[in-house]
Amino acid sequence: MFVFYPIRNGKDLIEPRINYRKETDNKSRVSTALFYTYDDLIILGSSYLSGSIWGFSLGFNINYRYVIGYSIETGTTNAIINTGMSHEISIRFNFNKNYYANYDPEEPRSSFTFKKKQ
Numbered sequence: 001m002f003v004f005y006p007i008r009n010g011k012d013l014i015e016p017r018i019n020y021r022k023e024t025d026n027k028s029r030v031s032t033a034l035f036y037t038y039d040d041l042i043i044l045g046s047s048y049l050s051g052s053i054w055g056f057s058l059g060f061n062i063n064y065r066y067v068i069g070y071s072i073e074t075g076t077t078n079a080i081i082n083t084g085m086s087h088e089i090s091i092r093f094n095f096n097k098n099y100y101a102n103y104d105p106e107e108p109r110s111s112f113t114f115k116k117k118q
Helices: none
Strands: 005-007 012-022 028-039 042-049 053-062 066-075 086-091
Touching: 042 066
Parallel strands: none
Antiparallel strands: 005 012, 012 028, 028 042, 042 053, 053 066, 066 086
């Protein structure tokens, strides 16, 4: 499920995320993240994965269609620190540029997911 909260009259977004994973060895992992999109141009984020792994992200919107991003992940325990950091570069294509532009704060929150036929 994708949840976001428009702020500053819809110019910015806050996107909290929580993921739960059940792994084959009967262990489960939870990851949390918080992303902030400024003026639909700059994306900043931070994430935490159970097991003491922190991640930080920075992305830029180009022509409102492409997002180029950089992420880094590092651990906080000695076993994870010794393996080094993870660096990622991503390129994303937005198929729907106006995915939140039609947000109307006067309508009920459920109208975001569907609109009743009139």
